[in-house]
Amino acid sequence: MDHVILISQVIMSLALILVFVRIVRGPSLPDRVVALELFSTTIVGLVAVYTIKTGVASFLDAAIVIALMGFLASIGFARFLERGGPRDD
Template identity: 85%
Template sequence: MDTVILISQVLMSLALILAFVRVVRGPSLPDRVVALELFASIVVGLVGVYAIKVDVSSFLDAAIVIALMGFLAAIGFARFLERGGPRDD
């Protein structure tokens, strides 16, 4: 069981690094927004795996809050992009 958890954490950490690279180097703003949503989802997965590892269910509450914050941020960015994005007024 510990081996599976370790492998999961390593793979999700690698995915987190790759998502961060996409956030920094994304060719466009929508790509960066999608990468931020992916970043939040991966963090939720990492917190969930950690909650399983230490057998503390209150970490799952934190994972739910992180997922909700990521979802609301994606909705906010989508609305921002829909209204025309950044302006030079």
């Protein structure tokens, strides 16, 4: 069981690095917004795996808060773009 948790943490950490590169180098603002959503989703996954590893259920509350903040950030960016904010695509 510990090997599966370690492998999943390593894979998600690599995904975080790749998503961060997409956030920095993204060719357009919508690409960066999608990458930011994926970043928060991957963080939620890491917190969930850590919760399974430690057995402390209160970490799931933190994961829910992170997921809600990522969702609200995506809604905010979408609204900003809908209202004619700066676009570079």
